[in-house]
Amino acid sequence: MSEVREFKIWRGNSSGGAMVAYQTQVDEGMVVLDAIHKIQAESAGDMAVRWNCKAGKCGSCSMEINGMPKLACMTRMNDYQPNEVINCRPMKSFPVIKDLVTDVSWNYQQNKKITPLKPKARDKDGNYRMMQEDVDRIQEFRKCIECYLCQNTCHVIRDHQQESRFVGPRFMIRLASLEMHPLDTADRIPAIKNEYGSGLCNITKCCTAVCPEHIQITDNAIIPLKERVVDRYYDPIMWIKRKLFSAKKN
Amino acid sequence: MDIKDLKTHEYEVVVVGAGGAGLRAAIECSAQGMKTALICKSLLGKAHTVMAEGGMAAALGNVDTRDHWKVHFRDTMRGGKFLNVWRMAELHAQQAPDRVRELEEWGAVFDRTKDGLINQRNFGGHRYPRLAHVGDRTGLEMIRTLQDYGVHQGIDVFMEYAVLDLIKDGGQVAGLVAMISDTGEFVVFKAKAVIFATGGAGKAWKVTSNSWEYTGDGYAMAYEAGAELMDLEFTQFHPTGMVWPPSVAGILVTEGVRGEGGILTNSEGRRFMFDNIPARFASETAPDEAEADRWLAGDKNARRPAELLTRDVVARAIMKEVKEGRGSPHGGAFLDIATRRDGEYIKKKLPSMFHQFKVLAELDITKQPMEVGPTLHYFMGGIRVDADSQMTNVPGLFACGECSAGMHGANRLGGNSLSDLLVFGKLAGVGASDYCRGLDAMPTLDADQVISIIRNATSILNREQGENPYLIHDDLRDTMQTKVGIVRAETEIMEGIEALEQLKKRYQQVKADGASQYNPGWHEALSVRNLLITSEAVARAALLRKESRGGHTRLDYEGEREEWSNANVVISKGSDGEMQVNRVERGDPPEHLKKIAYAELSELESTIKIEGK
Numbered sequence: 090m091s092e093v094r095e096f097k098i099w100r101g102n103s104s105g106g107a108m109v110a111y112q113t114q115v116d117e118g119m120v121v122l123d124a125i126h127k128i129q130a131e132s133a134g135d136m137a138v139r140w141n142c143k144a145g146k147c148g149s150c151s152m153e154i155n156g157m158p159k160l161a162c163m164t165r166m167n168d169y170q171p172n173e174v175i176n177c178r179p180m181k182s183f184p185v186i187k188d189l190v191t192d193v194s195w196n197y198q199q200n201k202k203i204t205p206l207k208p209k210a211r212d213k214d215g216n217y218r219m220m221q222e223d224v225d226r227i228q229e230f231r232k233c234i235e236c237y238l239c240q241n242t243c244h245v246i247r248d249h250q251q252e253s254r255f256v257g258p259r260f261m262i263r264l265a266s267l268e269m270h271p272l273d274t275a276d277r278i279p280a281i282k283n284e285y286g287s288g289l290c291n292i293t294k295c296c297t298a299v300c301p302e303h304i305q306i307t308d309n310a311i312i313p314l315k316e317r318v319v320d321r322y323y324d325p326i327m328w329i330k331r332k333l334f335s336a337k338k339n
Numbered sequence: 340m341d342i343k344d345l346k347t348h349e350y351e352v353v354v355v356g357a358g359g360a361g362l363r364a365a366i367e368c369s370a371q372g373m374k375t376a377l378i379c380k381s382l383l384g385k386a387h388t389v390m391a392e393g394g395m396a397a398a399l400g401n402v403d404t405r406d407h408w409k410v411h412f413r414d415t416m417r418g419g420k421f422l423n424v425w426r427m428a429e430l431h432a433q434q435a436p437d438r439v440r441e442l443e444e445w446g447a448v449f450d451r452t453k454d455g456l457i458n459q460r461n462f463g464g465h466r467y468p469r470l471a472h473v474g475d476r477t478g479l480e481m482i483r484t485l486q487d488y489g490v491h492q493g494i495d496v497f498m499e500y501a502v503l504d505l506i507k508d509g510g511q512v513a514g515l516v517a518m519i520s521d522t523g524e525f526v527v528f529k530a531k532a533v534i535f536a537t538g539g540a541g542k543a544w545k546v547t548s549n550s551w552e553y554t555g556d557g558y559a560m561a562y563e564a565g566a567e568l569m570d571l572e573f574t575q576f577h578p579t580g581m582v583w584p585p586s587v588a589g590i591l592v593t594e595g596v597r598g599e600g601g602i603l604t605n606s607e608g609r610r611f612m613f614d615n616i617p618a619r620f621a622s623e624t625a626p627d628e629a630e631a632d633r634w635l636a637g638d639k640n641a642r643r644p645a646e647l648l649t650r651d652v653v654a655r656a657i658m659k660e661v662k663e664g665r666g667s668p669h670g671g672a673f674l675d676i677a678t679r680r681d682g683e684y685i686k687k688k689l690p691s692m693f694h695q696f697k698v699l700a701e702l703d704i705t706k707q708p709m710e711v712g713p714t715l716h717y718f719m720g721g722i723r724v725d726a727d728s729q730m731t732n733v734p735g736l737f738a739c740g741e742c743s744a745g746m747h748g749a750n751r752l753g754g755n756s757l758s759d760l761l762v763f764g765k766l767a768g769v770g771a772s773d774y775c776r777g778l779d780a781m782p783t784l785d786a787d788q789v790i791s792i793i794r795n796a797t798s799i800l801n802r803e804q805g806e807n808p809y810l811i812h813d814d815l816r817d818t819m820q821t822k823v824g825i826v827r828a829e830t831e832i833m834e835g836i837e838a839l840e841q842l843k844k845r846y847q848q849v850k851a852d853g854a855s856q857y858n859p860g861w862h863e864a865l866s867v868r869n870l871l872i873t874s875e876a877v878a879r880a881a882l883l884r885k886e887s888r889g890g891h892t893r894l895d896y897e898g899e900r901e902e903w904s905n906a907n908v909v910i911s912k913g914s915d916g917e918m919q920v921n922r923v924e925r926g927d928p929p930e931h932l933k934k935i936a937y938a939e940l941s942e943l944e945s946t947i948k949i950e951g952k
Contacts, residue, residue, distance in 0.1 A: 102856065118584020120699070130809035134860030135853025139382070141550040144590045144695055146479065147385045163698050186521050187857040197383065197498075201490050206446040217443055218455035224448050228473065231448055231480060232690075235384055263487075270446070 091116045094166065095174045096124065100136065102187045108176065115166050121175060122150050122161035125189075137188040145301060148236030152189050153178045158238040158299045180241040196237055199256040202284065206267055207275040219271045230266035230310055232302045233259060239296035239306060245289045255286035258296035258306045265310035268317065282318045287311070340793065342786045346526045350376040350495075351775045352768075353515065353530040355502050355557070358386035359478075359760030360740025360767070361536030362485035363438075367768025368534075369492040373775055376528060377489075378497045378517060380552050384486045387538050387550055388760065391478025392593035392691065394460055394470030395757030397435035401456040402468040403639070407947050408432040409935050410466050415755060416936040417619065418464040418649045419719075419748020420889045420899065422570070422907070425928045425936075426726035427746040431755070431762050438761035439471050445488040447480050449473055461598040464649040464752040466623070466940065475593045475689045481757055500526070501862060502556065504792045505533060505564040505736065508782035512564070512735030516792045520862070523855025525793050531778050532771040534729075534737040535561060536764065539718035540873040542812075542866070545820040547715040548580055548591040554866035555873030557742035561722045562872055566731040568910040569744040569923075570720030571873070572880035573890040575751055576825045578653035580714025582671040587699045589714040592674065592692060594753040596709075597646045599688050600635045601676040603657070604708070605665035611672070612645035615656040620648060623940065635679065651750045651889050654713040658825060661712070671712030677705055713825050717756065719747040719890055720880070723909060728770030729763055735774060735782070739767035749889025797855075799864045805850025808864035815842055815870055823878045828894040832882045839875050846871060879920045880908040 094115045097108040113127045122140055129136050141147040143162045150161040155169070155176050169175060183191035211217055239258040245251045256264070264281055267273055281287045294307040304310075320327050352368040354361045357379035368375040379386060400406040412432035416423055443449065443457065449471050450458040459468040473480040490496070499520040506514045506527075514529040537557030541549025558568055579592040597603070605611050616624050624645055625631040631644035646653070657672045667673050676685055682705035686693050689704070696702045696709060722731055722738035724745065729737045740760045747755060799808075822835025846867060851860040886900035887893050905925045913919040928936075935943060 116585065118700070119586045123586045129859060130807075130813075134807065134809065134851060134863075135858040137857040137859060141381055141385045141387075141552065142390045143550065143587075144390065145698065146476070146691065147389045147550075149381065149385050165698070190857055192521075193382065194498075197490075200487065205487060205491050208444050208446075211444075215440070216456055217440075219448075219451055220455050221451040221458075224451060228448055228450075231473070231483065232476065233483075234389075234479065235483075266448075267446075270448070 092171065094124065096128065097174055097176045098125070098128070098136065098189070099178045100188050101185065103185055106185070119166045120162055121154055121164045121166065121177065124166060124175070125161060125177065137186070137190040139190050146234060148234030151180055151236045151238050151241065153180060158242050160236060160238070160301050163301060180237070182241040182247045183237075193237055195252060196235070196240060196257070196259065199260045200263065202256070203260060203263060203267070204275050204277055204280065206270060206273050208272040209274050217272055223271050226309060227266040227269050229304055230262040232304055233262055234302060235259065236301060238299045238301065242295045242299045244291075244293060244295065251286070251289055255289040258290075258311065260285065261287065261290070261314060262304060262306055262310040265314055268314065278317055278321050281314055282322060287315050287318055290315070340790055342527065342784070342789050345789070346524065347529060348376060348526065349529040349781070350374050351530065352376070352532045352534060352771045353378060353528045354534045354536060355515070356386065356536035356538060356740070356742070357383055357496070358388035358536060358538060358740060359481050359485060359757060360764040361386070361534070362482070362489050363761050363764025364534045364536055364739055364768040364771070365494045366485065366489050366492050367765045368772055369494050371768065371772035373772050376495045376497060378500045378502055378528070380499065380501050382498050383496055384482055386482060387552060388478045388482045388757070390548070390550070390591065391481070391757055392475040392591065393462055393595040393598065394472030394477045394754050395435070395439060395481070395761070396462065396465060396469045396752065396754035397439045397471060397758050398432065398469060399436050399439065399457060399459060399471065401452055402459040405944060406467040406469060408436070409943060409947060411435070411469065412932070413936050413938065413943060414464055414466055415752060416748070418750055418752040420750060421748065421904065421936065422888065423748030424726050424745030425932045427763075429932055430726065430766070431746055431759060434762045435758040438758060438765065442481065442484055442761065445484050447484040449480070460595065461643065461647060462753045463594055463597065463647045463653065465754065470598070470754040472595070474687070475595050475691050477757060501865060502560065503796055503865065504560050506784060506788045506792075507564060507733075508785065510734060511782055512733060513782035513784055516789055518796060520857050523858065525796070527784070527789055529781060529784055531775040531781060532735045532737060534739065534767050534771050535722060535742050536738070536740045536767075537742045539741045540870060541715045543815060543819045543870050543874045543877070544715040544824070545816040546580065546589040548577060548589055549715070555869045556866070557738065558721060558876065559869035559872040561731060561733070561736060561738065562876070562910070562912055564733055564736060565912060566733045566736055567723040568721065568876050569723040569907050570749070570880070571718070571876045571910065572884050572908060573719035573749045574715060574877060575650055575717040575719060575890045576654045576713035577716035578650055578657055578713055579674055579711035581700065582667070582710050582712040583669040583700060590695070590699070591714065591716065592709060592711050593689070594650070596674055596676050596689060596692060599676065600679040601646065601674055602644070602679060603646050603653070604673045604675060605660045606667060607665055610645070611660055611665070612648065612653065612656055615652060615659070616645050616648065617652060624648065649750055649752065654825060655892060657712055667710045669710055671710045673708040674711045675708035677707060717741060717751055719749060719751050720744045727766070728773070729767035730770055730774065737767045737771045739763040749891065796865060799849055799851050800855060800861060802848070802850040805848040806845045808849050808851060808860055808867055811842055811845055811849060812863060812867050812870070815839075815867065815874060818842070819874055819877070823874070823881055826892045826894050827881050829882065832878055836875065836878050836882070839871065839878060843871055875918060876910045879918060880910060883908050883920055883922060
C-alpha cells in the first residue's frame with residue numbers, strides 16, 4: 090500500500106482561516122499524524138500541530154478528523170476508504186492559536202481549582218496500605234492522558250458554553266479519582282455540586298465515546314459523583330444523620 | 340533593538356524542562372522558599388517522562404525482603420560497567436525508596452502487593468523485583484502526580500516556551516532568553532540559578548523512542564555556556580523497539596514484557612539470549628530454559644532468565660541474530676508473551692502495549708509474538724555535574740535527569756531513570772537553592788548577549804532563501820544512524836564527523852518559511868543547531884574511546900579494555916570555538932563503595948543480614 094492521498098487541513102489563526110488542500114504519498118501502516126508531518130516537511134513547513142509521543146500516551150495531537158475528535162497518532166490511514174479525503178480541523182471547543190493548535194489553558198485553570206489530595210497519616214512502619222481491589226477503580230481514571238477530547242466533545246462546553254459553571258468530564262474523573270482515593274481525607278462534595286457543576290452533565294456519554302483510553306467516564310466517575318451529591322443534599326435520612334452526627338465522608 | 344522593550348521576568352531559580360526531573364526540582368526549589376519558574380517546550384504533563392512504561396527502581400523490599408540499597412547499588416554499578424560516578428549511584432540507591440514513598444503521599448497510585456504495599460516487578464539487571472509500577476504506564480502516573488502536586492506549590496509555569504540560550508555575567512549564570520511558541524515573541528528570564536532538566540537527544544537518530552522535544556537543547560546550551568559534557572559516547576539502544584510498520588519503527592516496547600515473563604526468540608524459534616550470557620553475569624543468570632521457567636513460576640532459588648540481562652547485552656544479541664540471518668521478517672527478533680501468560684493477565688499488566696500493537700501494528704499480543712529491534716532510547720552521558728549539588732563547572736548552572744551525566748555510567752538499568760529523576764531532581768533543587776542563598780545580588784544582564792541570541796534566532800526567518808531545516812534534520816539522522824549507530828568503527832565515525840561538518844555548513848544557511856507565530860519549521864531549525872552540537876560531541880567521544888563498554892560498541896576494539904576502565908571522555912568548547920575532547924582519569928573509588936560493588940552477592944547479603952536493615 091503506497092498511494093497519493095488527498096488532505097484538507099484547516100490553516101489560520103484567531104482572526105480566521107480556511108481548509109487548504111494538500112497531497113502526499115502514504116505508505117503502509119501510516120497514521121494521520123505521519124501524513125501531517127510529511128506534508129509539513131514537504132510543502133507546509135510552518136503548519137502548526139501539537140504532538141509528542143506518537144504512541145497514544147501523551148494526548149497532544151487531539152484534533153477533529155473527518156468530523157470525529159481523535160488523536161492523530163492513533164488514527165490509521167487505512168481506517169478510511171482509499172479515495173476518501175482526510176479533513177483535519179482543530180478542536181472546536183477551544184480558541185484556535187494557529188492551524189491545528191488550540192488554546193487549552195482553560196483546562197489547566199480547572200485543574201488548579203480542584204482541592205488536591207489530603208492524605209491520611211502513614212501506618213506505624215512508614216507505609217501506606219491500600220488493597221488492589223480498592224484502587225482498581227481510580228487506576229482506571231488515572232489512565233487519563235489529558236488529551237481533552239472529552240472536554241472538546243461535552244455538550245455543556247461545546248454547544249452551551251457553560252465552561253464557567255462546569256469543569257468538564259476530564260476533571261470529573263480527576264475529582265472521582267480523589268474522592269475514591271483510599272488515602273484521601275478531604276471533602277469535595279459541596280464543590281462538586283456547586284463550583285464544579287456536576288448537575289450540568291446530562292449523561293449523554295459523548296465524552297466516554299471519544300475517550301482514547303476507553304475510560305468509562307460517565308458510568309464509573311460522573312454518575313457515582315452525582316449519586317454522592319444526591320446522598321448528601323437530597324436524601325432525607327442522610328440529611329438527618331448528618332445533622333445529628335456531623336458530616337462524614339463516604 | 341532595545342532590550343528594555345523585551346518582556347522580562349525575574350526569578351531566583353529557573354528550571355528548564357518539565358519532565359520528572361524538572362518538576363521535582365521546581366517543587367524542591369519552591370519548598371526551599373525560592374521564587375521559581377518552570378519553563379517547558381510542550382504543554383505541562385506531556386514531557387518525555389509520560390512515555391516511561393516499566394517502573395521506578397527502589398529497594399523497598401516489598402516483594403522480596405532480601406532487597407537492600409546496597410544490592411541496588413551493586414546492580415547499578417555492574418550494569419554501568421563500573422563507570423558510574425560512585426557517589427551518584429550511592430545517593431540514588433539510598434534515596435530512591437523515600438522518593439517513591441513521597442510520590443505515593445502526593446497521590447501516585449502504584450499497583451499493590453497482596454498485603455496492600457507498593458508492588459514491585461522484575462527488570463533487566465535488577466537482582467530482585469524492584470520496580471514500583473502502574474501497569475505499563477508508570478511515567479504517566481509519575482508526571483501527573485508531580486504536575487497535580489506541583490501546581491499548588493507556587494511555581495510559575497511557562498508552557499510552550501523554547502529556551503534559546505543562557506546569558507552569563509562574567510563566569511556565572513545570569514538568566515536565559517526564550518521564545519514563546521504561541522506568539523513568536525522573545526522573553527528574558529533573569530535568574531540567580533538555572534536548572535537544566537532538558538532530557539536527551541534521540542532525535543539525532545532515525546530509529547528512536549524519543550519525541551520531537553529530544554533535541555539535545557540542554558547539552559548544546561550548556562556547552563555554549565562553557566559547561567563540560569561527559570560520557571556522551573554511551574548511548575543506550577533499548578533492545579525492544581517496534582520494527583513494523585515503518586512509520587512506528589522505534590516506538591518503545593517496555594522491558595516490562597520481559598519482566599512479566601516474555602521471551603526473545605529468533606526465526607528458528609531458539610531463545611538465543613541463553614547463548615549470549617556474559618561471564619560477569621553468568622553466576623546470577625539461569626543457564627537454561629528449565630531454570631528460567633522455574634523462576635517464572637515463582638521459585639525464589641531460581642535465577643533470572645537470560646532475557647533479563649542488561650539492555651546493552653540484549654540489544655547486541657538481537658543485532659547479531661539479524662546479522663547472521665536469523666532475524667524476524669522485518670529485521671528484528673520475536674518477543675513472545677502470548678505463550679507465557681494468559682490473555683487477561685497480559686491485558687492487566689501490559690495494557691498500553693496491548694493497545695499500542697492492536698492499533699499501530701494490527702497485532703494481538705495475547706495471541707501473537709511481537710517483532711522488536713534496538714531503538715535509540717537514552718543518553719547515559721550528558722552535562723557533567725557535582726555528585727552532591729548537581730552544579731556544573733559554570734557557577735549557577737545545574738543539571739539533573741537524563742541531561743546530566745554520571746549516575747548510569749556506561750549503561751543504564753531499566754527503572755533507574757524514573758528514580759534518578761526524583762532523587763537528583765530534588766538534590767538539584769537543594770543545590771540551586773543553597774547556591775542562591777550564597778549570592779549577594781542578582782547577576783547583571785548583558786544586553787549584547789541578549790541581542791545576539793535573538794538575532795541568531797530571527798535570522799533563520801529573515802533569510803530570503805536557504806536550506807529546508809526538515810531536510811537537514813533528515814540527513815543528520817541518516818548520518819548518525821549509519822555512522823555512529825549501535826555498532827561503531829573508526830572509519831565510519833570519521834565519515835560521520837565529516838558529514839556533520841558539511842551539515843554545519845548547510846546549517847549556516849537554514850531558512851524557515853512563514854511568520855514567527857507557532858512555527859514548527861522555525862522550531863525545527865532552532866533545534867537542529869542543538870542536535871548538531873550534540874551529535875558532534877557523541878561522534879568525537881565515540882572516536883576517542885577505543886573499547887566496547889555498555890552503550891558504546893566498537894567493532895574495531897571489541898571488549899572492555901583495562902586502559903579505559905577508569906577514564907571518562909570530557910568535552911568542552913575551546914577558546915578557539917572548536918570542540919575540545921579530553922580523556923580524564925577518574926580517581927580511586929571510595930573504599931566502602933568498592934567493597935559493596937565488587938562483593939560476591941552471597942557475601943554481601945550475609946553482611947547486610949549481620950548489620951541489620
